[in-house]
Amino acid sequence: MTSSGLKDVVVPLPIQIVIDDVGWWTPTDGSAKDEPFRSGMPRAHVPADYVAIARLGNRLGMRPQAAMMLCDWDRDLLLRELPEATWMGRDWNHPWCEHPHLDEAAQILNDEADHLEIVVHGLAHEWWGGPTMERAEWANPEGVMRPRHLLERHLEVYAAILRRNGLAGEHEGLPPFFVPCAFRHSFGEGSDGIAGLLAQVGISYVSTPFSSMRQLATPQTDRIAIECGVMTVDRGGGSPSWKHVAASPPEAVDGPIIGLHWPNLLHQDPSRNDEVIDDWVAALTRIGQAPDRWLAPDTPSAWSQLAHVECTQIVQDGNGIGFDFTALDALPSTVALGEFVVKTTQRSPPRFAAGVHVLDSTWNPGGHHWLTRLAR
Template sequence: MKNSVILPSAIQICVDDVGWFTGADSRYASRPSRTGMTRNHVPEDYIALNEVGKAIGQKITCPLVIGEWDKDNILRGEIGPTYQPKTWDRASTLDMKLAEKCFEAAESSDYIEYAYHGVLHGNYDEKGRQITEQECFYYKNPGDKLLSILSEDEIAHRFELFFKIYDGWGFKKKIQTHAAPNSMPHNISAEEAQPLVNVLKKHGINYWVNGWRRFTGKQETGHTEFIDGILYMEKGTGNKIPWNACDVDPLLTEDCAKEGDEKIGIIFNSHWPNYLRYHKEYNLERVENWKKFFERQSEIFGLMVSKDIEFAGNQCIYRNYSTVETEKNVIKIDVTKAASISPKHTFGEFYVSLKNNLVPKEVKGGTIEVYTTHKDFKTYKVKHTDNIINIMLY
């Protein structure tokens, strides 16, 4: 019976690098990699994300790069955040009609949820040369190739610039997730990241997603932890789509996991081009295939599709901090630690998948109802009134 019960991982899509107008990778010129597309971005690209989210019923986490939205030249004279510290003049090059259409497409979407990604996806020297794409870091000793974190004041200033541009446009969506550009330096510990953590907390950031912690120790796929009260969830579900690939057919890609995997990811790491076509007119042609792809994932015992970052975080906590025991016709789920570790991240409910041979008869310590039905199993929503839930089976 043990192998017929699981608290599934709720897969949450993260789409990095939303917000660029220019697509081209300009690292050859010591500038940002951007999205890597060989065309510029248009309102239809935001509409594509909206339609994918609508098709699968999920608010997609979209780490936003804000610098090219700088209609008021807020970044002029800023050393560090921009590759043109003295001559920055986005106001003269920004196509306002195009930008307003992009703004409307993004802001009107019920399925695009912004996350903080950065100002211009990097740290630049006084001449505008890129030091690193990891925006809040620099080389204290360039020879050792190990990055150090900027001071809290320097990081706070970058966030201030980001939100000046954000607010200047009238963006209204609450940003509650952070995704550092180009991941986090693998040599940086959670303790060393405290200056960044302090700034995140000041801005009400409750969630943090990156590919980072699995490279700093023994943590693995699906790793989660609390970093000074912020829920950190490791990116990575086995997705190997190249970061700059457009015209992708998701039905040809590998699954996020297979039944029986001990470690299952949470955050489906992807980039904006992966959902787009080179010819914008065909953007929506892949929406149905993305829907089928995530339907295929939801048929894997141990996976489900999240509704948004809060849903994913809640299920992640219950999955990682609860215990499940089976004996005869009873499933005992102890959520004592999950329910108490961070009340602001949990909602008194979680999801459990049972193979079809296990049918709930009654529940003590909460209520249970069918959430989704699949070929070999059902996923149930459990609302608990106690920290010990006993599910009696027929």
């Protein structure tokens, strides 16, 4: 007998928060004059804008992704060596090289490393390899990858800027997470494509909307695309508009990613950022109480959980709750998929079939369910 229609056992959809375009100090949308769109925030960014991200993560017990732009952190003007990476080419310069905000923000990012994830996003977001600015840094508007030898340099310089600012953290180089600029991305080119390049530099966790991803192969499931060991998750759509400052949180979440733009979580007055964050914390806490949703503590947990949502079958009979991992095991090899959670809504503790490896089980009084962590 397979799972009953009562849905008293659920592999809940994970939720991870992805915040794009963190890292700009200059906020101005420069797209009308061949400069980057930047964050569009109607005031300059300040270190308190990093505190806001950490507060969100800390209060939710999550590590939201801070997908970072780094050209405003380029203290040594390394981007002069990559003329296609900025609107100034070999004359690249910017006003933030000596600014104390960089040290202050780096300190916050390091002190709060347990409450956020630094994610590779880009250097200056767009591409200046032709007569005018083009979207975007990693691929053109059709999703065709930029020349690989240049992108290798972009990733090297990205890592160098992280190191120079003391942000390389435990990874000593690039973090294993990536969001393509402007969601220009492709899937299905194997080791010659962007996934092959990302795998080469140790990046294995990617997200982008599948609706705008160039697809030369069919993703393995509706929301998962794996190649070269890299697992790309469908970000979906339906986010607040990118320039919306202090956006209201959603009533419900129907995909694994809440895709946000930094200003969505910030206040026009940075001393009031907490008010915006606390609204999001309240809304997401409520959403996470649902038996079929789970606020994932970090990206590896979220990606693993999503694979189980897509592939793992619940098998429930007189012996207790068990699982069929046939479809999961048929996925190509990729990031660790060993752990997942289930929620059970009966008041009595869940009873699992012999052989199921339970890590721990806790009763959630607010959501009236048991949350059980399991391992393969």
